[in-house]
Amino acid sequence: MRLVLIGCPGAGKGTQAKVISKHFGLAHISTGDLLRNEIAQKTELGLKITHIMESGKLVSDEIVSELLMKRVKEDDCKNGYILDGYPRNVAQADNLEKTLGNMDKVIYIQVEDGIIIERMSGRRGCPKCGQMYHEKYNPPKKAGICNECGTQLVQRKDDVEETVKHRLEVYHNETSPIIEYYDKKHILYKVNGVGDIDKISAEIIGVLESFNK
Template structure:
């Protein structure tokens, strides 16, 4: 099975990718991880990538395609794979067709922007022990204080509502054409991402098992 997983930041894409990859024995391929692995490996390509990424530049589609091609040739991809974070634009989607042939489904996890903003702006973490909280969904016993170690909880600066809103706008403008592209091919499977994680996984598995 070959899947593409699309969801905005905070939609729970990573969690679902993990569940699906375990259930169907699929490799979970994140292009971000692929790039970071190259950098760590210190190959000539890795060194080149390091320079590009450190200067805030964009890695070319050509390089990402090349890495993807190598990755899906690996043993753990024999059963199939889930692509997470790719393609981000139509030209990448077209390139992907050349690399993987036909996809089985493009799973779109949909969560309204307001819900994402609430999810992300309510996150708090403990800088001492790393524990994570949410002011509404998973509050500490005492407001602002870590249950485990008594550390003072902090919000990440990029979780503030304005920043999250901006990231969502960027996501929608980049992704809408990709969703259209796959919609025309009849591949898009829309899932309501506001439900509980287990409910979403259950629905996804049930639908995908029938493919």
């Protein structure tokens, strides 16, 4: 089974992709992870990606496509895979169909922008031990300080409210057309991404199981 998961930044795609991939034995391919991996290796391409991401822009289709084509040839993709964060526009969707064929199902996780902004701009992380917090939903015992190691918490550049708003705007401009694109192919399934995470997972798995019979 070859799936695509669509949803704006902060919609919970990564979490759902992990659950679905485990349930059906599919490889979870996050283009964000592919990019971060490249950044971590500090390749020439990685440094270029760092610069693009820090300015709140999206990495070019060519770069993402190149990384993805390499990834789907790996062994764990034999049963299929779930694409998380790709395609992000119609050009990428077309390119995907040309190179890898039709996808079986596209799941669109819908969350309103206001909720996304609240979810993301409240995130704080510990630069020392990596522990994550949220100012409202999961605050540290002492404001701005890590419970585990007492380090001053920081906000990722990606999570600053203005950056989030800009990313959402870019996202909607690019992604709205692919929702229509997949809807016309009758492979799109929309799910409400606000609420209990387990219930959302169960709904998606139910849809895919009935399709997969």
